[in-house]
Amino acid sequence: xxxxxxxxxxxxxxxxxxxxxxxxxxxxxxxxxxxxxxxxxxxxxxxxxxxxxxxxxxxxxxxxxxxxxxxxxxxxxxxxxxxxxxxxxxxxxxxxxxxxxxxxxxxxxxxxxxxxxxxxxxxxxxxxxxxxxxxxxxxxxxxxxxxxxxxxxxxxxxxxxxxxxxxxxxxxxxxxxxxxxxxxxxxxxxxxxxxxxxxxxxxxxxxxxxxxxxxxxxxxxxxxxxxxxxxxxxxxxxxxxxxxxxxxxxxxxxxxxxxxxxxxxxxxxx
Amino acid sequence: xxxxxxxxxxxxxxxxxxxxxxxxxxxxxxxxxxxxxxxxxxxxxxxxxxxxxxxxxxxxxxxxxxxxxxxxxxxxxxxxxxxxxxxxxxxxxxxxxxxxxxxxxxxxxxxxxxxxxxxxxxxxxxxxxxxxxxxxxxxxxxxxxxxxxxxxxxxxxxxxxxxxxxxxxxxxxxxxxxxxxxxxxxxxxxxxxxxxxxxxxxxxxxxxxxxxxxxxxxxxxxxxxxxxxxxxxxxxxxxxxxxxxxxxxxxxxxxxxxxxxxxxxxxxxxxxxxxxxxxxxxxxxxx
Numbered sequence: 077x078x079x080x081x082x083x084x085x086x087x088x089x090x091x092x093x094x095x096x097x098x099x100x101x102x103x104x105x106x107x108x109x110x111x112x113x114x115x116x117x118x119x120x121x122x123x124x125x126x127x128x129x130x131x132x133x134x135x136x137x138x139x140x141x142x143x144x145x146x147x148x149x150x151x152x153x154x155x156x157x158x159x160x161x162x163x164x165x166x167x168x169x170x171x172x173x174x175x176x177x178x179x180x181x182x183x184x185x186x187x188x189x190x191x192x193x194x195x196x197x198x199x200x201x202x203x204x205x206x207x208x209x210x211x212x213x214x215x216x217x218x219x220x221x222x223x224x225x226x227x228x229x230x231x232x233x234x235x236x237x238x239x240x241x242x243x244x245x246x247x248x249x250x251x252x253x254x255x256x257x258x259x260x261x262x263x264x265x266x267x268x269x270x271x272x273x274x275x276x277x278x279x280x281x282x283x284x285x286x287x288x289x290x291x292x293x294x295x296x297x298x299x300x301x302x303x304x305x306x307x308x309x310x311x312x313x314x315x316x317x318x319x320x321x322x323x324x325x326x327x328x329x330x331x332x333x334x335x336x337x338x339x340x341x342x343x344x345x346x
Numbered sequence: 347x348x349x350x351x352x353x354x355x356x357x358x359x360x361x362x363x364x365x366x367x368x369x370x371x372x373x374x375x376x377x378x379x380x381x382x383x384x385x386x387x388x389x390x391x392x393x394x395x396x397x398x399x400x401x402x403x404x405x406x407x408x409x410x411x412x413x414x415x416x417x418x419x420x421x422x423x424x425x426x427x428x429x430x431x432x433x434x435x436x437x438x439x440x441x442x443x444x445x446x447x448x449x450x451x452x453x454x455x456x457x458x459x460x461x462x463x464x465x466x467x468x469x470x471x472x473x474x475x476x477x478x479x480x481x482x483x484x485x486x487x488x489x490x491x492x493x494x495x496x497x498x499x500x501x502x503x504x505x506x507x508x509x510x511x512x513x514x515x516x517x518x519x520x521x522x523x524x525x526x527x528x529x530x531x532x533x534x535x536x537x538x539x540x541x542x543x544x545x546x547x548x549x550x551x552x553x554x555x556x557x558x559x560x561x562x563x564x565x566x567x568x569x570x571x572x573x574x575x576x577x578x579x580x581x582x583x584x585x586x587x588x589x590x591x592x593x594x595x596x597x598x599x600x601x602x603x604x605x606x607x608x609x610x611x612x613x614x615x616x617x618x619x620x621x622x623x624x625x626x627x628x629x630x631x632x633x
Contacts, residue, residue, distance in 0.1 A: 252442075258404050259443035262435040263504060264427070264459030281455065284445035288490070 087210045093323065094136040095208045099217035101324040101331075106205045108331035112338035113194055113201075121341045122193060128334060129197055129204075138207050146203050147196070154195050162188035211243035213316075220318060233309025241297070249290065256285050347379040349416075350512060350544050351401055351433070356410035358396055370396040372568045373410070378512065378544055383535075385555035385576075386548045388565035389590045394548050395438075397565060398514050401546070402433035414512075431460050434510030438517045440501030441494060449475075449492070449500050450485040456508040474507035477540070478533045495526045502530070506537055513537065514546040519554065531558060553594045556580070556615045564591070577613040596620045 089095075097105075109128070116122055133143070147154075165188070167181025174180075206214070219236035226232050257267065260281045267278050358371040370393045378384050378401075388394035399405040400412050403419045403426040412419050419429040434456075437443065446452035453474055457467045475485060478499040484492070489500050502518065515534065519527040535558060538545045549555045555562070556576045563573040564582075566589045572582060580586070580597045587593065593601070594615040600623070604612045610627055614620050 255437065256443055258399065259437045259440065260455075261404060262402060262430060262437070263443075263456035263508065264430055265455075266427075266459070281443075281445045285443055289442055 088138055088142065088207045089210075090137060090208065092135055092137050092208070094132060094204070096323070097208075097327055098318055098320055098324045099209050099213040100221055100318060101320070101327050102205055102209055103214075103217050103221060105327055105331040106201055108335050109201050110198055112334050113198055115335070115338040115342045116190075116194070117342045117345060121338055122190065124337065124341070125197060125334075126193075129201060132201070132204055136204060136208050138204065142207070143200055143203055147199060150195075150199060154192055157195060158188045158192040161191045212240060215240040215243065216314070216316070216318065233312070237309070245290075245293065248293070249286070252289055253282065253286055256282055347382070349377045350380045350382075350414070351378045352376065352413045352416075353397075353400065353407075354411040354413065356397075356400060356412060357408050358393075358400065358405060359408045360396075370568055371400075374568070374570055376563065376570060378546060380544055381542050383538055383545045383558060383560045384547070385559035385562040386546060386565060387550060387552060387555065387562060387591060388548075389550060392565045392589075393568040394565040395516060396568075398435065398516060398546065398548060401512070401514060402435045403429045404435070431456075431508050432510055433512040433514065434505040434508055436502050436505045436513070436515040436518060438520060439498075440505075440518075441497035443501060443504075444489040444497060447488060448486055449480070449489050452489050452500060453485075453503045453507050456504055460508060470507045470509060471503075474503040477506055477537050478503045479529065495522055498522065498526075498530065499533070502533070509541065510543065511541075512544040512546065514548070516548045517550070518547065519549075527554065550591065552580075552586075552592060552597075552615070556594050564589070566591075576615055580615050581613045583612065 094102075109125070112121075113125055116125060133140070162180060162184045163178045165181060165184035167183035169182055171179040171181055172185065209217075215236045218239065219232055222230070222232045222236070257265075261267070265278060265281055267275070267282070270278065353374055353376040356371055356374045356376070357369065359367060359369050361367050374393075374397065376397065386394050386398070396405065400407060403412070406420065414429055414432060417425070419426055444452050446455065450471055453471045454467050457470045462470070471485070472482075475482075480496070480499055480503060484496070484500075489497060492500065498518075502515070506513065513534070518534065519530050522530065531554070534545060534547065537543060547555055547559065559576065561574065562576055562579045564571055564579060564586070571585070571589075572579065580593050583593050583597055583601045592598075596617060596619070597612065597615045600610055600612045600614050600620065603610050608627075611623050614623050
């Protein structure tokens with residue numbers, strides 16, 4: 077297992093236009109893109125969305141390799157979805173292939189292709205968000221976007237604080253896991269071979285120290301926060317004020333336009 | 347002297363193919379001789395931790411070779427596994443790797459993985475505990491009840507119990523009080539003497555290792571700019587300072603004296619040597 081290769085939700089620092097966008101705009105843009113993706117019905121819509129995605133990737137200067145690597149863990153889910161769509165979509169025309177208990181129709185092929193494409197694009201666009209936005213910016217933006225929910229007593233600040241702490245500690249915990257794994261491997265632990273039971277047992281020397289250190293860290297963090305008089309979100313000001321720029325306005329307009337275009341194209345059946 | 351571990355043009359690149367790509371080691375030729383007491387010093391991020399993780403096969407070289415007793419440790423899977431037992435590696439803050447219910451079981455984890463029989467494991471656990479100065483009654487306690495210093499000893503014992511012919515320790519005294527430092531260094535020395543093992547001790551503190559080691563290897567920026575006896579290495583005082591590695595206080599005093607025009611040997615690093623050097627100088631001056 078190479079823990080270092082996990083890039084899910086990892087931030088790639090940069091100074092491209094995409095990086096500089098207001099995180100709130102990026103979140104809204106991502107949601108708009110997903111909506112457009114689900115409106116899409118036929119080739120023209122998909123082509124349009126694919127082009128938009130390609131431009132965004134090019135602008136963000138995130139290597140295609142990194143995106144593909146991030147996709148690896150969910151590859152199986154995507155493939156299974158595709159396969160099920162391929163085999164179980166009923167169609168009107170003559171079946172393309174018939175074998176065993178399955179019949180594949182033209183509609184099935186299209187459903188499978190569009191579903192795989194849709195999931196892949198959905199994941200890529202959310203990756204783009206987390207690759208170009210630091211976790212702190214992200215939770216900041218979420219807190220601001222969810223602010224209206226405070227009126228109905230949703231603990232918005234607490235939720236976003238929890239989220240930023242969780243995000244903040246993912247890399248730390250991964251690093252720690254790596255370290256403990258190395259330490260146990262140095263004592264001859266074997267994490268890779270054996271059957272399922274043996275593999276599960278082999279995890280004990282990894283998980284026990286990991287949990288202990290996670291609790292220790294939580295405790296230390298709580299003390300550190302209290303020492304600095306943390307008392308929740310009431311009256312708290314921010315270090316980084318989010319301000320919308322002309323570029324953000326343009327991005328929002330484009331996102332809205334994309335949604336409208338997808339809607340219109342869907343109406344036309346394209 | 348016969349080499350026990352060598353690296354040949356060893357290079358390691360982290361996160362190859364991503365924006366985080368960086369070379370941690372560049373064409374490193376490193377040798378440790380049998381029975382040697384070797385110090386490895388380098389600044390944080392110099393590549394010293396990466397280097398030692400190659401020596402027992404935890405990291406695979408991007409290019410180059412690691413040889414243990416003349417044989418490539420990556421020749422076969424079995425060979426790599428055996429290397430882990432022959433080259434014991436104690437990580438920095440090793441107390442965070444403890445996981446068993448009792449100290450005894452934790453120390454027995456390594457020997458158990460080696461597939462030894464119960465009697466041999468028992469002998470090794472008790473002997474390892476003795477080496478690091480743990481009392482018998484501690485063995486039945488939970489490692490999590492112990493103090494930080496005691497935990498560290500348990501973790502070191504866990505590696506010593508595999509009776510490695512090469513023992514590598516990454517900053518074994520980090521965060522300990524002066525008494526703890528002395529005592530752990532003493533334990534390591536005892537192991538070196540008793541088993542005629544090769545010891546590699548990683549540190550960023552010159553002062554601490556200068557007194558105990560036969561030879562020092564300096565790692566900087568993924569390379570080894572120089573190595574040699576402590577005297578030879580400390581003669582490079584200025585370069586060491588430049589790398590952010592402080593030389594021992596005594597060495598600094600003597601370098602300063604030399605800079606002031608006093609004709610004196612600048613490679614001393616202990617108070618004893620300083621005393622001898624000053625006396626020799628004065629004696630000559632008077633005669």
